[in-house]
Amino acid sequence: MDPECSRLLPALCAVLADPRQLVTDDTCLEKLLDWFKTVTEAESSLLLLEENPCLVDLLSHALKFQDVSSRILSFSLRLAGIFAAQENCFQYLQQGELLLGLFGEAGPLGFPAWNVPSVRSGWIQGLCSLAQHPSAEQFLIECGAMDTIFSLQGDSSLFVASAASQLLVQVLGLSLQGRATLQLGLPDGDWPSCAQSIVGYLEESLRSEATPQVTQALKVLTTMFGRCHQPWTEALWMRLSPLVVCLLEKDPVPTAHSLVDLFLSMARSPVFGSSDCDLWVTLAQTLSRLSPMQAGPLALGILKLHVCPQALRTQAFDVLLLPLACVLEAAAQPPGFRSCVYPPGLLDGTGSSLAMADALLASTSSCAGLLCQSLAHLGELQPLPHGPRLWPQAPLLKATVTTLCFCSGSAVPVSSVGGRLCRILAGCVRVQRAALDFLGTLSQGTGPQESVMQVFAILLEYLRSPESSPTVLKKAFQATLRWLLSTSKVCGSNDPGCHTQPFLRELFPVMQKRLCNPCWEVRDSALEFLTHLTAHWEGQPGFRQALLASDMPELAQQLLQDPEAYVRASAVAAMGQLASQGLHATPTGPEHPGAQQKSLLQELLHILSTDSEGFPRRAVMQVFTRWLQDGHTAMAEDLEQFMARVFQVVSRDLDWEVRVQGLELARVFLAQTLGPPDCPYAVALPAAAPPIPPIEVLRTLGRVQLLEFAFRALFDCDRPVAQKSCDLLLLLRARTAPDSGLQGAGGGPDTATVEAALRAWQAGEQGQPLGELVPEVVVAVLRALDLEGLQATLAQSSDHVEQSPRSLLQDMLATVGALGGHEADCY
Structure with missing residues (x-):
């Protein structure tokens, strides 16, 4: 143990033992137990107690006063079990009868605090930690703990009852460890005393007329056969199986659910799955009786x-x-x-x-x-x-x-x-x-054409019916999509088959009505269905013809102004999918193919800038990213101006998921601007475009405001945003800084301004301007930033701030005023 922790332990134990000091933070006590468990796994528990006698005093204190708080009593019981898990420490604690006082009949069982479930749970968890060696088995018999464990199987607290069942399984496994099946098949006297006690309890419970008691026994057996795959489990079943099978002869069969759990637990065990026992016969009998x-x-x-x-x-x-x-x-x-x-x-x-x-x-x-x-x-x-x-x-x-x-x-x-x-x-x-x-x-299987037509008929009936609830309609849309896709695969083409094309002509008018339904869940489900259908069939002539002949594209665009945010988000996704293939009519005719797309682009930008809900804004960013990846024509004109506007809006968005999606858009734009990375083993193509010089890349990124967005996001208070930005800047540095030929190192005035602004942003002062991001300054800043170190820090869990044992002890002491000065190290 750390010397500083040893120095703090006496004061902490005194606080825990003082009834005037109310320790109300259960989280700190749990962390303290975790720390002691870690220490005892690495060191000798006996040496730990000898060097820190205050710990023994704390355990003894729990026995002196019956009005000890339930938190401290439960903590002490669990702590004693952690120490006693090592056999030499168990013997040490036994010499002063400390364990007998904590876990025996004369201990906490008679305290008023025993009525608190957490104390009973602490008593069980302490014994679970303790029951690791042969000495513990004999102790459980001598101290009378077994009767208490049996009684706790039916505890009013489900958590206590479950823990007691687990303890019983653990004790039985400890008692029968290393025993051969043949030895256990002999008369009762050959079973160890602790195991004999447990098996006797199970037999008595299985014979009981009280259903709860039978259920408790079956749950113990289920846990036993699920956890223990030792040969002795077969002998245990041979002894108890007549009593279990007798339950099947009752009418009605009691605790049927518990019987099912038991038999399936046994069937999954290699002991019974590979043996010649009569389990399969019992399962067949059970199926016929239930x-x-x-x-x-x-x-x-x-x-x-x-x-x-x-x-x-x-x-x-x-x-x-x-x-x-x-x-x-x-x-x-x-x-x-x-x-x-x-x-x-x-x-x-x-x-x-x-x-x-x-x-x-x-x-x-x-x-x-x-x-x-x-x-x-x-x-x-x-x-x-x-x-x-x-x-x-x-x-x-x-x-x-x-x-x-x-x-x-x-x-x-x-x-x-x-x-x-x-x-x-x-x-x-x-x-x-x-x-x-x-x-x-x-739909994953095949069927005769007549059956398939019946499937489409019933689906269309449910989609048409005004009686279909929103959840039923959603299920009907999902089933329809799966059947449409499966039938197209059977035909060997992604285009709708000959018998699904008429179905689509009947389906689209129904969908148009659903897009105008007063219930927002129905509109949302219809939009989702349209999006998925378009994603699979957008390039197929038959589907395009049927879709363009309907009013669905216009209705979907109108739903961009729906009062429900979920519907607006689904409408954005649907219109993004439709527009990616030009699947919407243009108001000025086919001679102006870009008019509607430009209008949609501006409408989506308006949603990104003004929508009060995060769902539609996230959907817009996902559409923009997909359009950029696919080279959508709506983004080809004035791309830099468009990207600058998007990054300017996204950098101020309060939704961290929108900012993350904005950085994903920035990554795609950066990758397209940089072009594919050089490969020394690749054969250059004669028509390949020459790579853009790094200085031009950085100027482009500056014009579209990508650099300012990425630097600002690097110190975002939401960790996923900072992680995404760090990855982006690492990619940018790797592709531009090493061979840029730019002399960015040094402390020029522009560099100093940017670095000062970044330090202010890191400190939480986001209002300071960043300064001019000319290529030389960007290269210098990228080289100066410890991006690898920041990436490693961000990769840690959200509680990566130091939580040393010393900090824990100091904070617990500071909470009750037991420390003076500035010793507290709060985390």
Whole structure:
């Protein structure tokens, strides 16, 4: 330990032990514990206590007064555990019965502070630190701590109960460490006493008629099998499995969720996944005993396993498919008028009767919950490489479209179950969102053209419907985009296919109405959809023709003045994407192709200068950056004047993200001005343009005010802005300063003025003018600045200011006035 810290420790311990000094900063106590943990990991805890007896006195103080504050008591318990993690220090503390007093039955358990959850948590965390060696195992038995640990499994505080469960797992692992499975398979007397106590508690809990007690035991086992992959876990399961399996025989099955967590935790363990135990049989039995809603998460977990019997995978997949099979069956024609109940392949011939559908879909909550769960789980499985071997794409498409028809009310019921589904699912937003999500996921597969046309039909129905909620419309737009893109890939072209072109002609009038919707969320979703669609198909003749024949470009531009900031930002992005390919009409006709673009450019500059919200301004900067990268024609004329205006506006923007985006624009402009870097191994092209001399580059950067913007941003109070500026200036220095031939070093008057202004800016005085940034001065300043050092400082975390242990101790003492003079080193 640092000598200065040792000097401060006695005063700090006295403050912590003094009930008159209220230590209210829990953060400082946490940092203090972290420091002690770091010290004990590097040094001997015993030597630390011998050299600093004030620490032992502090721990002893926690036992002398029952009215000790809960903060200090919890801190002392955790600190004692940190010291006792080393066995020789544990023995040292045991000699004075200090540990027995802190963690035994006669200790804090009888204090009024024990009612505070943080004290109980501190007691558990102290034991977690302590339970690292064999001596600790015997101590837990002798001091009576095990009974307290058992009782805390059901603590009213979830944090305490969770920590107690973790402690029980740790103690059991410590007790059984190094034990062979065969030894544990012998009679009870061969189990270590601590392990025997824990296993007895688990057995008693599993036999209990109280559901909370059963749940606690199952959570402990789940944590155990998830964390410990030692051979003895198999012996533990052999002893406890009869009691766990008995739970499956009860009706209804208690704590089904905890049972599912336990079995999946075991299935992921290499001990059980590779052994010949009956876990797979138990999983199959569990799937058949649980209700469909309870079995869903277990089925999903089984199908995500890399190693699993095929029969069990088929059974689990059928559990997830069953709700959708029931929907198809309910939508089928009455018996005697149908050729099949549902498309072949959905349940591999096992079938589901109308009676089963009636039982599963008996109420609104159960129907919606079951369908949403099934759709979500199937959506997770679809992209997995080790998912079901035979994916029933066509039946799933039909089932999902049918579900959406029931929700929209467009399905015609032909049976009693179908009629009940219509009433239950009509307008159910939960199911609509889940089905649209899954429909979008199914776009990754293929399907017959008839099914694809049905998909587009139901999507168009939802996009048209005035009953569709904003969230449902957003999901419908997302699913539509995925299906449009997938069908174009199947056709081998990015252009809309022959069967999607008519869909687009019907879709665009619907989008026009959505762009005029009174709900801002709907307008926003429509603009986002337009932007994504344009990004993928902007160069395709079929799409361009359909888009230009609509009024969407004009409507999107009108939304630049929308009262909602989110919509204005989306409109900026949409217009930027449209204008990048000239996908908007011009008011003066095709003979003036640049008129509308100039108008849009000025409108975007106006938004950047005057919009009160940050979202639209950020969107404008992103559009400008993309236009500059792509060489957009709207920026080709008077580029320097345009860039100067942008940098002048952005440098004063109060939104740091706008300033960062402004520096990204500056980086692109700098890269284009400098040209590609010289490569000594490259073969020069005869038609290559000669590189611009560094002096001309610096003059250009000065004219567009990029240099002043970058220097000012170098000392920005927001770290991402300063980092971006530092990177930009490092690039500029590397490309211009070394071989510029400019004599910028020295202390000429202009250089001195600029350097003085930069020092003032660094000190927070941003009002001082920078001075004339002629090329010679810029080179000199770039060479004088320690950009590498500044970059390293900015790369550190936001709390990179020195936080030494000495500073921590001094600040804690200064808070209570225990230091005199100027000893405090606040950070």
